[in-house]
Amino acid sequence: AQTVTQSQPEMSVQEAETVTLSCTYDTSESDYYLFWYKQPPSRQMILVIRQEAYKQQNATENRFSVNFQKAAKSFSLKISDSQLGDAAMYFCAYIRGAQKLVFGQGTRLTINP
């Protein structure tokens, strides 16, 4: 079965600095999708960024970018110029086709002003 592992339960960063959240996954498939979701205190799940496994280019969304290493099964999220509004739980997730989303354990990110 596919698994997603986030080894950092908590991270903190100074406002305006850069932080990287780690995620590794286990799959024998070659075609799949990876996501980073943000869950702020409101608990609404918000899609931050997605990556298609067949694309070699790393996805970027404004201040958010990923480092996708397919062979290493690694999918880290980099947040640049951290803002107070970035404070949240971040979940890495994997899906293949019509199967269910598999979530990591989450990383709680704190932004220090």
Added chain:
Amino acid sequence: GAVVSQHPSWVICKSGTSVKIECRSLDFQATTMFWYRQFPKQSLMLMATSNEGSKATYEQGVEKDKFLINHASLTLSTLTVTSAHPEDSSFYICSAKRAGGPYEQYFGPGTRLTVT
């Protein structure tokens, strides 16, 4: 686009009663909806997958007689917690997959259930 709503956002009920939570896709048709449960400071745990017009598929360990799921239309799925007990208190989140869409799920804002 792709907005999912849940109602109610917060419900308190007495032990032994049943409570229904609605999940609606507001601006798209959802052939598949998912129900998750989330304990404090933990990840989302998939409870069941519901497809419009058919029986829900429950994850291992989830009591299908306690958590009744109905997906009667392409925009509405309901989760009924029957004979609720304090241990059923949790945060319940639904998500919906767009009809014809490949993979992406859109999440509702969640429902906090407190059983007293």
